[in-house]
Amino acid sequence: MRCFIGIDLGSTTTKAVVMDENQTVLGRGITNSRSNYDTAAAVSKQEALVDTRLTLFRRSLEAVPGTADVAEAVLADLERNFRHIQFVEQLEDLERTCIGNVKGPRFAGREKPVIEALAETFRRLREHSATQFAPGFRRKSDFFRDLAGGDFMHNGEAVCREAGLAFDLILNIYDKSIIKVENRPPAGDIEGKFVRALEMESLDQSLIAAPVKSALSIPLEETYVVGTGYGRVRLPFPKEHIRSEILCHGLGAHIMYPGTRTVLDIGGQDTKGIQVDPAGIVENFQMNDRCAAGCGRYLGYIADEMNMGLQELGPLAMQSTKQVRINSTCTVFAGAELRDRLALGEKREDILAGLHRAIILRAMSILSRAGGVKDQFTFTGGVAKNEAAVRELRKLIKENYGDVQININPDSIYTGALGGAAFAVRAVLN
Amino acid sequence: MSEIVKEPSMLLQKEMIARNYEAITSKHETGRKVSSTFVPGNLNELLLCFDIVNNLPEINAIQNGMRKLSGNYIMDAEKAGHSEDVCTYVKADIGMMGAGNIAPNGKPFPKPDVLLLSYTGCYTFMKWFELLREEYKCPTLMLHVPYEGDGHSTKNMRDYIVKQLKEVIIPGLEEVSGIKFDIDRLREALRNSAKAEDNLVWVLESGKHKPSPIDAYFGGVYYIGPIFTAFRGTRDAIAYYDALRKEVQARIETRQGPITPDGSNFNDQRYRLIVEGPPNWTNFREFWKMFSDEGAVVVASSYTKVGGMYDLGFRHDADNPLETLADYCLGCYTNRNLPTRVDILAKYIEEYEADGLLINSIKSCNSFSAGQLMIMNEVERRTGKPGAFIETDLVDPRYFSAANVKNRLESYFQMIEQKRLGTAKAA
Ligand code: SF4
Numbered sequence: 132m133r134c135f136i137g138i139d140l141g142s143t144t145t146k147a148v149v150m151d152e153n154q155t156v157l158g159r160g161i162t163n164s165r166s167n168y169d170t171a172a173a174v175s176k177q178e179a180l181v182d183t184r185l186t187l188f189r190r191s192l193e194a195v196p197g198t199a200d201v202a203e204a205v206l207a208d209l210e211r212n213f214r215h216i217q218f219v220e221q222l223e224d225l226e227r228t229c230i231g232n233v234k235g236p237r238f239a240g241r242e243k244p245v246i247e248a249l250a251e252t253f254r255r256l257r258e259h260s261a262t263q264f265a266p267g268f269r270r271k272s273d274f275f276r277d278l279a280g281g282d283f284m285h286n287g288e289a290v291c292r293e294a295g296l297a298f299d300l301i302l303n304i305y306d307k308s309i310i311k312v313e314n315r316p317p318a319g320d321i322e323g324k325f326v327r328a329l330e331m332e333s334l335d336q337s338l339i340a341a342p343v344k345s346a347l348s349i350p351l352e353e354t355y356v357v358g359t360g361y362g363r364v365r366l367p368f369p370k371e372h373i374r375s376e377i378l379c380h381g382l383g384a385h386i387m388y389p390g391t392r393t394v395l396d397i398g399g400q401d402t403k404g405i406q407v408d409p410a411g412i413v414e415n416f417q418m419n420d421r422c423a424a425g426c427g428r429y430l431g432y433i434a435d436e437m438n439m440g441l442q443e444l445g446p447l448a449m450q451s452t453k454q455v456r457i458n459s460t461c462t463v464f465a466g467a468e469l470r471d472r473l474a475l476g477e478k479r480e481d482i483l484a485g486l487h488r489a490i491i492l493r494a495m496s497i498l499s500r501a502g503g504v505k506d507q508f509t510f511t512g513g514v515a516k517n518e519a520a521v522r523e524l525r526k527l528i529k530e531n532y533g534d535v536q537i538n539i540n541p542d543s544i545y546t547g548a549l550g551g552a553a554f555a556v557r558a559v560l561n
Numbered sequence: 562m563s564e565i566v567k568e569p570s571m572l573l574q575k576e577m578i579a580r581n582y583e584a585i586t587s588k589h590e591t592g593r594k595v596s597s598t599f600v601p602g603n604l605n606e607l608l609l610c611f612d613i614v615n616n617l618p619e620i621n622a623i624q625n626g627m628r629k630l631s632g633n634y635i636m637d638a639e640k641a642g643h644s645e646d647v648c649t650y651v652k653a654d655i656g657m658m659g660a661g662n663i664a665p666n667g668k669p670f671p672k673p674d675v676l677l678l679s680y681t682g683c684y685t686f687m688k689w690f691e692l693l694r695e696e697y698k699c700p701t702l703m704l705h706v707p708y709e710g711d712g713h714s715t716k717n718m719r720d721y722i723v724k725q726l727k728e729v730i731i732p733g734l735e736e737v738s739g740i741k742f743d744i745d746r747l748r749e750a751l752r753n754s755a756k757a758e759d760n761l762v763w764v765l766e767s768g769k770h771k772p773s774p775i776d777a778y779f780g781g782v783y784y785i786g787p788i789f790t791a792f793r794g795t796r797d798a799i800a801y802y803d804a805l806r807k808e809v810q811a812r813i814e815t816r817q818g819p820i821t822p823d824g825s826n827f828n829d830q831r832y833r834l835i836v837e838g839p840p841n842w843t844n845f846r847e848f849w850k851m852f853s854d855e856g857a858v859v860v861a862s863s864y865t866k867v868g869g870m871y872d873l874g875f876r877h878d879a880d881n882p883l884e885t886l887a888d889y890c891l892g893c894y895t896n897r898n899l900p901t902r903v904d905i906l907a908k909y910i911e912e913y914e915a916d917g918l919l920i921n922s923i924k925s926c927n928s929f930s931a932g933q934l935m936i937m938n939e940v941e942r943r944t945g946k947p948g949a950f951i952e953t954d955l956v957d958p959r960y961f962s963a964a965n966v967k968n969r970l971e972s973y974f975q976m977i978e979q980k981r982l983g984t985a986k987a988a
Contacts, residue, residue, distance in 0.1 A: 374975060375968065375972035375975050377968075377969075377976075378972060378979065408983075410983060412979050413972070413976045414947065415941070415947070415948070416972060417950060418968075420965065500934060502938070
């Protein structure tokens with residue numbers, strides 16, 4: 132089947148969306164952007180293709196009578212098994228890389244015990260991996276680095292103690308190796324891994340083997356890929372495969388909500404107000420100038436300044452009962468203003484509510500420069516997940532533009548990639 | 562102005578500019594008088610009648626911007642107390658004075674003998690000259706030019722300027738130079754101006770060809786160099802514009818585009834733009850490349866009209882020497898009200914068959930920037946062609962964010978492309 136892919140290389144995360152030629156979304160994938168854009172693009176794409184396979188399984192299972200109530204559980208098992216196989220594979224890569232790094236004067240004469248300690252550590256990691264991917268286990272992260280890292284510290288230290296080796300010897304090797312492995316996308320052969328995943332679990336083979344295998348036999352043909360986002364110029368594809376994120380956000384928002392006329396996207400680095408026509412074509416846009424004040428990054432600084440997690444800001448601000456006026460959306464001055472307010476005895480939640488309002492006020496000014504807010508209005512980007520920001524936005528939109536319909540999609544983080552994928556479809560089919 | 566485009570006319574211009582700097586910096590040896598004056602509405606023909614050499618502080622600031630010297634000058638001026646919001650041409654100039662006041666030829670600028678403020682449409686000019694007067698303690702001649710608030714000038718305004726020329730400016734220049742005013746000399750200079758102006762207009766209008774043989778913004782700033790500075794009224798200017806016209810003519814005949822910053826021929830022109838607002842000078846080449854890399858050629862711009870709107874028909878007129886100087890001052894682009902600017906830009910879009918209007922809004926220039934968003938919306942509404950807005954500064958490198966500008970430009974070009982596809986489908 133022909134697949135059309137959009138990849139959005141953002142400053143913090145990279146997203147991919149796979150579509151079929153009817154512009155139906157088949158899969159979504161996300162990864163952290165790290166320093167290597169090529170890997171981030173490859174990983175997010177692979178994740179989206181994995182997700183696409185799961186969609187195809189779901190469809191093919193749904194066609195089999197009697198699987199309706201077990202379908203989701205089966206799919207969850209299948210995915211877990213798949214992730215486990217992928218994890219073990221990356222672990223093996225990490226082990227090989229670590230062992231390959233045992234060289235140089237530092238290890239002279241000690242190579243053998245160090246390699247043995249590494250081998251034993253990885254044996255324990257593999258053994259423990261079954262628990263990490265057991266049903267019901269809550270993994271704290273899906274990124275390989277986080278999963279493998281914690282375990283390595285824990286087991287490596289024990290192994291070294293038993294062997295009478297200094298732990299920092301192997302820790303040093305680990306640090307060197309993890310970067311390499313992380314910047315190497317997991318090996319392909321998604322289909323092979325799904326077959327193994329299918330066979331791993333005591334699933335009712337008679338019921339699901341046939342539909343899963345038939346879904347697996349559908350070839351996923353990468354017909355056209357479009358890249359967008361700030362890192363787009365780094366993408367390893369020709370220029371005509373690259374679209375600006377303003378156009379991708381416009382089209383993505385149109386696909387999610389075809390009635391969209393105005394889009395607000397508050398990303399990590401910039402804020403954009405975009406007007407689109409009934410076909411999703413961008414008519415006009417405005418964005419912040421070189422200064423990133425009032426963008427997602429600003430909230431990050433505030434969180435650091437208050438010693439809080441980024442996700443905690445919104446909920447705390449929601450508890451405010453009184454609004455403190457914050458004038459500065461400048462990342463540099465916000466810290467000073469914040470400390471000043473705290474020193475005056477203002478409550479943290481009230482200050483935070485004021486900060487959220489300041490961000491949205493700035494977005495309102497960009498929107499008005501872009502020609503105001505028209506019905507329907509779609510809010511996208513990371514900040515759309517922040518309830519305090521959304522509350523202020525709703526208030527201000529109503530005050531200034533009356534009762535326009537406000538759309539916020541739970542998958543809004545994929546808006547840019549979605550638009551990219553739609554451009555990919557159009558590039559081939561138009 | 563710099564080595565970017567190596568065409569014969571460019572080399573010629575470079576040599577002319579060098580000669581003018583030489584004339585300024587050697588005034589003590591030659592005994593010639595020097596005047597400082599600004600580009601819009603300047604009275605070069607009149608200065609020629611008094612053998613006065615013309616020094617233009619804005620041009621010096623541009624030169625320093627392109628040579629990457631302005632950043633430090635601006636910061637020095639800020640240290641001395643000039644606010645961040647002040648026009649950065651002024652701060653680049655003040656900073657340069659503090660750093661020894663060295664001209665591009667490596668010799669110190671001498672004190673001017675007179676400050677001639679012949680166009681008052683930008684308030685900054687007045688403040689700028691107040692600062693210079695304080696520094697140099699030299700006479701200041703001010704010609705007050707009324708703003709065309711209703712979109713046109715009146716006989717009254719013209720008479721008012723002519724009166725000032727007769728009563729203040731000409732006697733003042735006679736006194737500074739010790740030379741008696743000779744109206745026939747002025748007529749001669751005005752005749753020279755008109756000749757050069759004809760060719761300039763011809764060159765600027767060649768942007769109507771497809772492919773356009775010129776870039777009317779990035780290339781355009783070179784084309785206007787001699788006519789808007791110390792050469793209008795001279796035989797040098799006539800020779801320059803003759804040469805330039807021949808060059809452009811040759812490109813039209815062979816269907817060639819202008820030369821890109823890389824030195825290649827810009828024939829693959831995908832977007833034809835009208836640009837409003839001055840360019841950014843500190844990253845001029847990088848800025849230009851963002852256009853040429855995407856196949857965007859500028860077919861007409863308002864910036865090439867800062868020193869006179871010749872394409873609207875104005876020519877210096879030897880038969881009405883003082884009146885024509887008055888008309889020239891009144892007709893500067895930034896002396897026109899917003900509806901007139903909208904008219905001009907919308908007309909360019911039609912006549913040059915452009916894809917849209919791009920506005921480069923200059924942070925520190927109020928004269929150009931006030932009302933620009935309104936201008937964009939209005940031109941969009943009238944022509945149905947998409948507009949876009951980018952923000953940079955003249956010579957302050959801190960206000961040029963390459964990633965931001967590039968992002969907006971690429972989005973704009975793709976937006977034009979998408980609209981074309983949309984209309985093609987609808988048709
Ligand atoms: S017109 Fe703009 S650039 Fe020129 S002096 Fe005035 S403020 Fe500065």
